[in-house]
Structure formats: structure tokens, C-alpha cells
Amino acid sequence: MNEIWAEAQRRGITRLCHFTKSANLAHILATGEIRDALTLRAGTEGFRPTDRARLDGYPDHINCSIEYPNTWYLDRARAEDPHFQDWVVLLLDPALLSLPGAKFCPYNAARGLGGGVSSGIAAFTDLFQAAVSGNARRVRTVRHPDWWPTDDQAEVLLPGPIPLRHVHGVVVKDAAQAELEHYRLTQHLDMGTVLPPLIIAPTLFDKYLLSQNVRAGHRPAELPFIP
Known part of the structure; x- marks a missing residue:
């Protein structure tokens, strides 16, 4: 067993997250994969990158x-x-942590032009240090869950593309967005057979509320969308 994946399981990590504009969701479903920026730029399709x-x-x-x-x-x-x-948040298989070429940064990876990005088990465990200094010094408390990095902005960089089969759910902010996405993708674009389950979780789109909940050891409510 890959030692990074073994450590992730020991910590109780159940998923990875990748957010994107909802306008990109149809392209992801149509191509059957989440494509990295380099691949998208080389393609002929138009796309709206999150980070230019x-x-x-x-x-x-x-x-x-x-x-x-x-x-x-x-x-x-x-x-x-x-x-x-x-926007939507794609929920990914945590076993992707063990991909060859996976990299980790204990804070926002753009900080220092990627100077904090590294690979291997040591880089992975660095996400959970007692204290991390990114844009500020972050520390773990007794209530901080084992599965949550010390800095809210800690990143995992996965080599692309990621096949759609690794996407286990799509999180939206409210019921209105869930209904709109479901109608657009199933009725208008006929992608119902490949659309992962939709999940409604407003707290995942609120930076203050999410941080407060998770750092206190609480998991925010997530409701499955039932058409």
C-alpha cells in the first residue's frame, strides 16, 4: 500500500475537493475527465480557467x-x-493522493511562486504540522480534526487529467442551483447518465462559517438533491 494513502486512511480522510465554475461542468461530463490548465490551453474548446x-x-x-x-x-x-x-465543488476519490506525481503544499501553492510545493510522504505530513506559516501563522488545537490540514488553504496538486470515474459527487450552494444544474445537464444536455450525485451544502461556500465549523471538529450539513 502506498504510504501516503495509508497515512490518509489513518487520518480518516474521505475525499478531495476541486472547485470550478458551473459553466465548466458540462465540458467535464462530455469529455469524461477534469483537464489540467495546460491541456485545456492546448485544446480547441473555449474554457474559463479558475486561475489564469x-x-x-x-x-x-x-x-x-x-x-x-x-x-x-x-x-x-x-x-x-x-x-x-x-460554482460547484467536485468530490474526488481520496486514493488519488497516491498518484505518481502528486504534490503537496502546506499553504496556498501560489505563495512564493510554488516554492512550498513538494512531493512524497514528508510533504504530505507537512500539511498537518502543529503550526504552518503561510499568509499567517496557523496552529492546530485539541479540537482540530486529524483529517483537516493545519492551514485551510493547504493544497494537493494532482497530475491531470483526472477521469470522471473518480468524481463521486457535485456540491452546490443551494436547492435553486441544484434544480438549475440538474435541469440543464439532464434535460437540456442529456447528460443524466454521467452526472454524479448532486449535494446541497451552503456552508462549503462560506469561508468563515466553514473554517469555524471544521476547526471546531464539526462537519457541515450536506443534503443529497432529490429531483
Whole structure:
């Protein structure tokens, strides 16, 4: 067994998260994979990247987080593209942590132009240090869950593309968005057979509330969407 995956299981990690504009969801379902920025730029299809600059220096990797989304960066991305306010969070198989080429950063990977990004079991366990200094010093308390990195913005960079079979769910912010996405993708685009389950979880889109809940050891409510 891969030692990174073994450590992830020991910590109780159940999923990875990758957020994207909801406008990109149909493309992901149609192609059957989440494509990295480098692959998308080389293609002929139009796409709206979440991070145009990719200051982390790894455009051939897909930015993910452990267990819950990096809502701090999501909030900034939403502000930079006011015309596209609907986003989704894709829930990924945590076994992807053991992919060859997977990299880790204990804080936002763009900080220091990717200088904190590394690979291997030591880099993975660094996500859970007693204290991490990214844009500020973050510390673990007795209530901090084993499965949650010390810094909310800790990142996992997975080599792309990621096949759709590794996407186990799609999180939306409210029932209205769930209904819209379901109608658009099943009725209008006829993608119902490949659409992963939709999940409603408003807290996953609120940076303050999510951080407060998770750091206190509480898992926010998540409700399955039933058409």
C-alpha cells in the first residue's frame, strides 16, 4: 500500500475537493475527465480557467484540497469574475493522493511562486504540522480534526487529467442551483447518465462559517438533491 494513502486512511480522510465554475461542468461530463490548465490551453474548446496566472508553476496539475474546498481562494475567484457567480465543488476519490506525481503544499501553492510545493510522504505530513506559516501563522488545537490540514488553504496538486470515474459527487450552494444544474445537464444536455450525485451544502461556500465549523471538529450539513 502506498504510504501516503495509508497515512490518509489513518487520518480518516474521505475525499478531495476541486472547485470550478458551473459553466465548466458540462465540458467535464462530455469529455469524461477534469483537464489540467495546460491541456485545456492546448485544446480547441473555449474554457474559463479558475486561475489564469498559475503562480504555483504547475499548470499540468489540478489544484485540490483535502476534505473541504479552499473557500478562501474560491471567494477571491468569484470576486474576480462577477459574471459567473455559480460554482460547484467536485468530490474526488481520496486514493488519488497516491498518484505518481502528486504534490503537496502546506499553504496556498501560489505563495512564493510554488516554492512550498513538494512531493512524497514528508510533504504530505507537512500539511498537518502543529503550526504552518503561510499568509499567517496557523496552529492546530485539541479540537482540530486529524483529517483537516493545519492551514485551510493547504493544497494537493494532482497530475491531470483526472477521469470522471473518480468524481463521486457535485456540491452546490443551494436547492435553486441544484434544480438549475440538474435541469440543464439532464434535460437540456442529456447528460443524466454521467452526472454524479448532486449535494446541497451552503456552508462549503462560506469561508468563515466553514473554517469555524471544521476547526471546531464539526462537519457541515450536506443534503443529497432529490429531483
